[in-house]
Amino acid sequence: MQAWRVHRNGEPGEVMRLEEVERPVPGDGQVRLLVRAANINFPDALLCRGQYQVRPPLPFTPGVEICGETADGRRVIANPALPYGGLSQYAVADEAALLPAPEALDDAEAAALHIGYQTGWFGLHRRARLQPGETVLVHAAAGGVGSAAVQLGKAAGATVIGVVGGQNKARVARELGCDVVIDRRADDIVAAVKEATGGRGADVVYDPVGGDAYTKSAKCVAFEGRIVVVGFASGTIPSPALNHALVKNYTIMGLHWGLYNTKDPAAVLRCHEELTELAARGAVKPLISERVPMTGAADAVQRVADGTTTGRVVVLPQGDAG
Structure with a gap:
């Protein structure tokens, strides 16, 4: 073979x-x-x-x-x-x-x-407890991991803001269903998020990028918001300023989806059943x-x-x- x-x-x-x-x-x-x-x-x-x-x-x-x-x-x-x-x-x-x-x-x-959608589901639902009507900011929204989070956010009844790099990826993010698309190469991410949310900021941030993406996220996360750290595709692992998390009342949470395979395999199966149902309805693809x-x-x-x-x-x- x-x-x-x-x-x-x-x-x-x-x-x-x-x-x-x-x-x-x-x-x-x-x-x-x-x-x-x-x-x-x-x-x-x-x-x-x-x-x-x-x-x-x-x-x-x-x-x-x-x-x-x-x-x-x-x-x-x-x-x-x-x-x-x-x-x-x-x-x-x-x-x-x-x-x-x-x-x-x-x-x-x-x-x-499997991996991207399970990661998105556990990140948005189990970790961040995303609620209908909340706003979720997704970095690398046109990529494999980000596109799954966009679809899952929309399926959950959230407003989705997608951050991308370049016009082609911006087009893809719009086609995926992002309510707002921010081109990090041309737009001010922090100002654009605050404008889109009436100054409140994003309730949930889904970050598979790290580096500067995380830094910008901390500046535009809402009061009692949640930043879900998924990965470091940028190659730079940020060092959060915990005093900043304290004074703004937001939560930084990590997500290593692979741990659920050993720590709680039943949850992985339940998630797959949910994803299968969403796929059957056409809510995710x-x-x-x-x-x-x-x-x-x-x-x-x-x-x-x-x-x-x-x-x-x-x-x-x-x-x-x-």
Whole structure:
């Protein structure tokens, strides 16, 4: 079978190699899956660089989120067990963690439903307790993680302000349903948020970017607002001024979604059931900007790493990309 493998750490476009390898052999409690679609996530780039919290032994295959098919023909969503990741024709996953792929979504959409939407749901609902009528500020709103939060915010009855970088991403954010779109390259984020909220600020901030995005968020979060720290795509981890949180009465909360898989797996299943229902109603639908063939995976991971893509880029290892 074909699989992309990383033999040394570095930039994805430089270290990923497409190779012919043997099909992976599942261990105890695992199952081998035919990979129907593999969604590219920013952690795939971090894995290549050796900067992710999990460091699989070299060589390994990236790809942390797939829509796969079991030996008995079931279509499932899975997080492959590294080092046998999803950028391959076959992957290995824990059988107990398999989730049924929603009938309302095709393979590429199903592959993109899990990590980003679970992160968004836990961030907005379990952590921030978003209420209908509140305002949520979403950074990187046209990206994979941000686009999921935009749709979930709208589905929850919130007003959504999306921050993007550039006119093309602004167009995508509007199409996703953002009520207000701010181009960080041309607009003053703090002033624009305060104008859009009548001076109140955002009740919830969803921040997968960190760095300057967090700094601006702290200046325009509402009284008793909540800043959900999701990641640091900017590469800069901010150092919050806790005295500022004190005098403005806002909450800074972290979200490491992966912990729920071990700390509260039942909550992950309940969330998937909620997402499946939302997908059936058409309230959420992953934005797939590109469906690429197996040969284009390394370039696609590099572009996701560089922040030049919108929505989700999905690899189709069995063909039919376009």
